[in-house]
Amino acid sequence: MSRRITDVLGDVVMPLVCGGTIHVGAPLSVAEVRRLEQELPHAATEIDVIDDARASIISEIAVDPPPVIFGADELSLAAAVHNLLFLVHPRAAEGWRKASTKSQVLAAASELASGGPPSDRREVLAFHSLLHNLFAITRTDVTVTWWTGSAVFRGRTPPNRLTAWPTMRRVRQDHTTAGFGQLFGALENLPVLARLLSRSPLTHLLATSPSAPPLAWEDAVIVLRDADMARVVCSAALAPSDPKAKVALPARYGAAFEDMLERGPDPGDARAVAAFLVHLNALLALAEAAAGDRSSAVLDAVLASERVAQRPRGLVTWLALPQALASAAPLLSMPPGIAEDSALAAVWGRHRRQVAKAVGDAVIDALAERLRATLGDAAHRDHPRL
């Protein structure tokens, strides 16, 4: 029985955007999605509700939100998410007897998620408004134990025959919640997930899940070139109050920047990312400007020498970037305006000394050398606009 567009919008797209229950059924093939695209004009009522919710989400990010209309691209992305969720469907797990079956569903999801990174601000915001809940999707699993056995129901309600007479049959129900890592974190899903998130770089930048695929700055640099979106990323990056959590996202950005330098990126993109990471350093200094002459509590906590082994990857790169840029690209090493504020300049200098003492000159010199090789002549241009 073929599905109707209203079913897909109600069961998958609307809960994905507005929250609620996503109903995962049989996977959607590419041909089926193309057929559903033709039916989109006949589901104006559902699409209006979805677009209103997306506009509300975008209004939290942008001052002048662009209009978004649910179209074929959005339907393909939602279908890709649905197919990825089908891979952890209990019936699907039982049915992988043929080796190629799973790869067929993966291939369909991969094709639906393809299309390349967004080309303009409207697309970035439109795709983010669709996928902003991707990392918040959960599934409740129930383990039912009775006097002669047990059974696990993943994302399903146990039948009444198993839960009846709970006292006599000694029935116990344990509820556990599966998060992003359990739902999407399988190794073979990573390429598809990376392709999906390359279409919504803002969602990828705001992702705090440790199971999120590595970030590719080449796809995400478009976000930094828009003031509204860059501001949202800055705000989210330094929002947590716990020092370890506060540096988690910036460290992820630093690790992605390390990987970017290995790929020989466009110097303009590398400069924009470097300036953004330096800006995050300045925001950290600004947050501690009221702390007086004391050394930074956040840097003390995350750079403590006894916790060297627990430092997240990319943390050192993020924190050491201003010093490395001071020799590789002096214009980018300090955001404009810091020198005018004496209190902020003092905190900035204190942070830099604290970082230099903790990470050592060798690390900073090595980073500066790599930056010099990447930025080249671009290092002496003006400060990029974020």
Added chain:
Amino acid sequence: MTVRRERARAAAKVYPRFMLDHVALGQARFMTPGIAADPRGVALGRFALLVFPALDGLVSWLRLAAAETSIDDLVPAMTIHSARTPLKSRAILLQIAATSSYAVDRASRLARLAGGATYTGSGKHFVKYRDDRSPYGYDATSATAVPEGFDLVAHDEEVSQSYARDQEISLANLLLRLSLGRVPASSPQATGEGRQHLLIAARRGLAGGVIRYLWRNRVTAEVGLARPTSRSAFQDSDHELCIARVRDLPERMRELFLATPGIDVFAPVAANVAVEVGYRHVIDLSACTSVFPEDRTFLFRGDRGAGEPVLTLKGPLELSAIEHVTDIDLGITVDAVAAGAPQPGTLPLAVSAPDPLGVRARLEPSSAAPRNIKATLIPLERAEWLKKLVFFLPEHSVRGHRIAVTDRGIVVVGDAGIDLIPIGEHLTEHAPGLLIPIGMEIAPRVMPEVLAHALGHDAGLVTIMPRDGSPFQLKDTALLPLERSVLARVTVKETQSVSFESEPTAAPSVVNDPVGRFALWGFPSGPKRKALPPAPESEPAPES
């Protein structure tokens, strides 16, 4: 013939046929256990295995890696083993976490430079890591078990080599055993030039001389004693070292210390690691500081002929400022202190009884021009005047004045002057915090410090000597800003705030609908992985 067949069978057991296949772009399934495609499509396991034929290859790799990046990131998951092959040859296995294919790319590049090979895998099977011939890596065409008695198999294009791990090599021990190399004399590192901080380790007998020498030359330093731990009970464990951490040591002193026997000069490379000046460790130690335990300090010595190559000191260095360690001359003896009798020519230690010649300090009119008018003492009955005056005071006066209400009157203090409050008795500051009425001076004319001492005046106190009555004091903290004191409590009604934020959306949850046994029936198959790409559509031949 039978023997040959037996050998061939044995060889087949230890060298299983394990052909490698090139990984294709987008390949999702792999035959090798523990291998998956990373987001770039490169076949990658949880670990990268670097195999070196000898220890010098491993050291070369560590040296190259330390120069390019921080090894500290790799240390938590790093293991080094000496291993043997079925033919009893030796190899060194270095296993690191494969956090990303970029990190393994670098490790592989450096391993090639150091004469090693790179494999990737998650458990016992490791396949060759990607190279120019197969940019997405390699995968096995079939899987076989690891031969008995061996821990892992590294599969190359030509051969599969089994390894049995013999013993683990500690990275810390390796770093401590490596010899230091001499730095060329022309290099600044040879003399410690340009180093802001240096550590000087001197024998206990030379400590006094070194400390006096540093103190006389006004070198900022901290000193302490440390006893190196000894690995052998037969070694001399009594020699104690005087450790001095000096800052900006002048060149002439540095050269003198370097040339003096019994004194070693070290350049710190981390909080608890230092290398002797004139020498350099093969591996950049600043890139692997996590290897060295925090509770010990390591001093690497270049001259291995003179005792331990590495001086290991217990605990982090706890040093005292040199100004508290220099020799002092008390001028008294213990017996004199015990007897309470003063030595000739020195001050007595005990405080003597009050002098019968002492006089009381009093206020007298002064002809000198008043200055430093800082406060006013307003009688309590004039409080209403002050309240009315507050409405006319400019903003900076309301903000800059401090006030305290006491039983002797209302004290108003203004650090920038009190001219705008023309009521009460104005007070001038005779000494910091010591206030006397305007136009008066204190007799006898003693130093302000002496007067403060006699009045019991100290920092944090405000002492006022009014024209009539005895002096009184109040704590400086009792003076509150005027703007906080004058406002009476204002009753403010609470109102409801209106939020313009959009309501947060609930997190979506998944419910798996029943899909039946044939959910994938008729699901179209994907493109064939190894099929050739479709031929380009040929253009129609031009009509002749």
